[in-house]
Amino acid sequence: MRAGKATADLTWHGSVPYVPDVEALGIGLMVAAVLVGLALIPMGLPGLWVMVGGILIYGWLTSFRSLSVAVIAIVLGIAFLGEIIESWLGFRFAKRYGGSGRSGWGALVGGLVGAVIGVPIPVIGSVIGAFLGSFIGAALFEYSASRHLGVASRAGWGAVVGRAAAAATKVALGVVIAVIGLFAAL
Secondary structure: OOHHHHOOOOEEEOOEEEOHHHHHHHHHHHHHHHHHHHHHHHHOOOHHHHHHHHHHHHHHHOOOOOOOHHHHHHHHHHHHHHHHHHHHHHHHHHHHOOOOHHHHHHHHHHHHHHHHHOOOOOOOHHHHHHHHHHHHHHHHHHHHHHOOHHHHHHHHHHHHHHHHHHHHHHHHHHHHHHHHHHHHHO
8 A cells, every 4th residue: 555545535734634533532631631630629639730731632632733822821821820829819818817927828838738648538538638737737827926826716717718719719710721622622
């Protein structure tokens, strides 16, 4: 069989052949990454980045035919924005509930430590650990600064509210990333 004959049945998109099976595989992988990413976000894991990775894998599999540099930049910008908002909300709510900047750092550190410690419990361990860790970290850091148990517990509660608000915000941004990726693919 001649090389020219083997490729004659393919549809060409510029200099790259269009292969429907690869397109379907790419969409399937992107959808899987979106679903896994959305599930990871409440656990404090990098779900937005899993989604971005899924979109980039789709682009790579399809030779970036329908995924432009602008789409990639927008998706990356939204993921970075989600990370900034997550950190900012923890600080903001800890301070809003009467804590100092120190309680914000406690919420951040405690949330990370709690998520790691809670991992051995399947599925919900890291979620519970992150929320408890945020509370304990903010409360301990605030208590070390103010020496008032009431202020420390309010700061801890603010850290929990901030963590919940951050998770909800990141899930919403994840939905936006998913919609952008699917529109680019379809």
